[in-house]
Amino acid sequence: MIQSAIGALLASSAAVAATPAPALPSTLANAAELAALPDGGWLALDKNGLRLLDASGAQRAQFPIRARQLDTRSHAEGMLAVVVDSNTERAQPLVVDLARGTLNALPALPAPGFDVEASCLYRDAQRIDHLFLIGKDGQSEQWLLSGAQYRPVRKLALPPHIKHCRVDDDSHTLLAAESDFGLWAYRADAEGSGQRQAVALRAPYGKLAGGAGALSLLPGGAALLDKDGAKLHLFRQREGKWEAAGSQQLAAKGGRGNALAVRAAGGNAVSLAYKTAENAPWQARALAWTSAGQAPAAIPFAIVEPRTQTDPMERQGDAADDPAIWLHPTNPAASRVFGTNKKQGLLAYDLQGKQTQLLESGRLNNVDIRQNVLLAGERFDLAAATRRDDNTLMLFTIDAKGDAAEAAVFPTTLEKIYGMCLYQPSGGALEAFVNDKDGRYQHYRIERSEGRFRAALLRSFAVASQPEGCVADDRSGRLFIGEEKLGVWSTSASAAKAEPLRMILPVGPALKADVEGMALYHGEKASYLVVSSQGDNSYVVLDAAAPHAVRGRFRIGMNVAAGVDGASETDGLDVTSANLGGPYAKGMLVVQDGYKRLPDGPQNFKYVAWDDIARALNLP
Template sequence: MLTQLVCAARPSRVSDALPVSVPAELAKAQELAALPDGAWLALDKQALRLFDAKGKQLAKLPMRAKHLDTRSHAQGALAIVLDADTQRALPILVDLKAGTLHAQAAFPMPTFAVETICLYRDAQQLDYLFLVGKDGLSEQWVMQGDLRKLVRKLALPAQAKHCRSDDHTHTLFVSESNLGLWAYGADPEGAAAIGQHQPLILRAPFGGLRGGAGALAVLPGGVAVLDAKGENLHLLRQHQGTWQALPVQRLAYKHEIDQISLRQDASGIQLLLRDETAKSWHVRRPAWQHSAATQQRAQSLPIVIVAPQVQTDPVARYGDAADDPAIWVHANDTSLSRVMGTNKKQGLLVYDLQGKQRQLLESGRLNNVDLRQNLQFAQQTYDLAVATQRDENSLVLFEIAANGEVTESARIATDLDKIYGTCLYQPVTGGLEVFVNDKDGRFQQIRIERSAQGFTGRVVRRFKVDSQPEGCVADDRNARLFLGEEKRGVWQASAKAESDPALSMILPVAENLKADVEGMAIYYGAKHDYLIVSSQGDSTYLVLDAQAPYRLRGKFSIGINLAAGIDGSSETDGLDVSSANFGGKFSRGMLVVQDGNKRLPDGPQNFKYVAWSDIARALQLPD
């Protein structure tokens, strides 16, 4: 997480010793962008122009635009500008080999006044556009080819005038002209939610800025920002999650500086500073060293990205509502299978494999759900789902008919005070047992029984962890229980009611597993079984062998399926997995996860379906 600066460094004067290296032909440019092989993009009042390293103009696009930003591209560069008349953002493909500029499909007309724009490229190599508007009205869009889709709406500083994104740290920097520089999470599905913004440097008396923040440029491992008057340059460096202010550089120029741009070469970085009054660019090469803190640590697993194939209809309540799914497999036609999901503000939802909602059972505030099929009670066979009901601190039992129709069957009271998570266990000897926990760490193992009066339950074992648990899963084949203590890690124990519930830690919260530890499920493969765990703190998922020594096989995140219009998944609570052949892309089974932040566009939470074959391929998992 970004940490606020607590002090401002003292100013030092910057000399004019370095020679100017910007070609004279670019002197009147209002904005500059350095390109590969020494080429330049220059934006002035009449056009966007492409120059070679010697200052020869190669191409020109007439326009009246502002807010030039660029990213690398296979042909040279992708540029973006804001049309000053229409307020539409216009992408431009820069072909360095051909020396040409090609305008791409413009973004739609915004519904608010745009103050600034900037680009961001995520780990999937998807390009995004931030439209930062007046009074804080802002949006994030994604683009691919001619596709333009709204990802989410944002609330950013009301007086924002400049923005830039750091693709490596997934950070959006926004300068507020009358206050200071802010950092936000740029990744719409990233661990740093947009609400977790941090002030990096503020105006006096809160910090060392004079009047507020002006133009900025992203540096390797940091950021450079001008004060509102363009008289001082502030360099901020990120080190091990905190921000450090280097000595303030007082700009000893005759006029104020209003723009800043970055150029890198083999010898280091150069800052290009625009003097609007003199119509010239100054070049500074600051002493800049950055740490490798932004790089992935060696002991941390690499994160691969898989895309969801299906998403469900959203739940009918905004906020933290959807929580936990469970997969029911149709006995005769797996294409008619169902996914059940809890809505913590409403009840149980039932979806088909296309993600369409088929049922809503308004059973109250349900938290976790799990199910088992082909259960034998008194010579009758049942498919049962069990969910925790938080208002009553009870278990709600649902019967699932052969056609997938779900009905509430019974409620079993518990003596827990704050019922929370649950998972089911089907012993090889038959029957059904429920593991259920309380927020205070207590667990109960309840055996489900049936009589003429219906389903009942009795406690057959009790045990406890030291802090709040939630997710758990039972391995029926091997009589093992895996449970998550949210802030500490994943434990395993015997699932047998008559056994001593001795817990042993198999995966602690550390570099790879980030609290909270949430949903768990077991994939039963032809030769290998895998435990899947939701690492909510960094919006990823871990795959372990479900047998000792519980080898950690890999780590993945769920990204955007832009072609299907499905956003990624983040801050996942519950999940479930099945190895059943559901046909098509799900022929090797599927993983269903709760999505904590619905994007593309914003909306109530939902669930995402991921093909197991995509996960297995990405992590090179044997069957």
């Protein structure tokens, strides 16, 4: 009983066992770096090249190269390995064919504009392989390895003197060991804003002796040698946070050039291979380890790929905001996507994503469209947008070719105008809901007389905190409002039938703040409300009709073949069920992308085929 209790304690605290692991083959003695293979063998990197060894240490293959920074991932033929050529500074991928016992070189990556100090592989949620290259001064790049050619994904700014890095694919965490300071955890997923947390720092900021050395991954955690290689530190990830999980003295005195490799040994056992200095021998040690485990998401994500993307904004930074779809009356393929640039005005794109028009109308935020609107005996296709320069509502006409023109400017009494949406009641006419960052809403009727457009205030109401996105269902007469920190409300869109707001989707397991853009998809069998869940870079699909059951949620991933990155931190979106031809026969979703990658660039909009969403979520 006492022994079992001690064993449980050791496992829970991730203590290093006192007994050594099975001895390492003598043929590993001169290796500078090691990587364990699933068949019990090893990849060994030494001054003569990269060697493939079996479990007994017998050499099966060798690739001559003077290299460093060995990392691996599983591959259909065995393993994918990457090293950095010390002569050319180019990353060299190789396929390790375990069945045939061969090392097959793939094309090398282009040389970056800096000396590579560290590199590591990353496999994202789509099972797409990436490579991080990190320079001595902190210049860093993320590259896409999958597909017909390698592509730069983004540039990063990391601390200087990072000599070791590893990526935990499950949590999408880039661990970077800064030799003079400590261990940092970064977000490895290129989509979204950068995130960083300190895992362990040197004294007086933490308990590391001088800084961070070699690094390796554990299930749900990491193992780190300090800078002089004398001490092993263990860390566990729990609910997105990194915490210390024990340490062990390895040598009275170590040195630079330490190295570390880990092999799972079954159950809670891990075999650790390490060397405390460049010229020190490799040693083996057993490790009892239990990961904290990751709490599963209440509602899992599907991943859909965008079919294409629009030309980028002409302004850097947070520029793109909200799209709206205009349907051509006779030729669906000639339809347009209008989008706002918060630093410039209103833009239009064709279905291939090419920009067709720019109206420099000011700092426009949200835009919405209604077509075939009957006003004073005339029919119009109209777009409306909020303008933050002067807190006004702008009205645009759209002609039969899809070209917009400024038509009217309506003042409001709002102080920080923000979002808006249009409503076309069953009796005709046109109405607009505009909101303020303080939660106020103003409801206007848009009319036309004497050849001019006019706006009349119908009512005012408010939510408790900042709103932005809203959408009105012309069919049911319902208005859906997004309160960014709280969730989605529903109420009557009719000023004559005003009713209290009713929460239909609170922030929680399915929806993460901020609540942003929303739109309605009216299909043949069902209608859905699509909401941007900006807090976790996802999109929620729920029934447009009460009780508004959640049908699923998805993320927009990378389309490697088309060279289109995913979408993240989406502000505005729009969707249509109209047959636009080709992949959009069941309609399309357009979303604003907060971070343009593959490569870095100004923001833009992504197009997603509704049929892809329906298949991913099993929608009727």
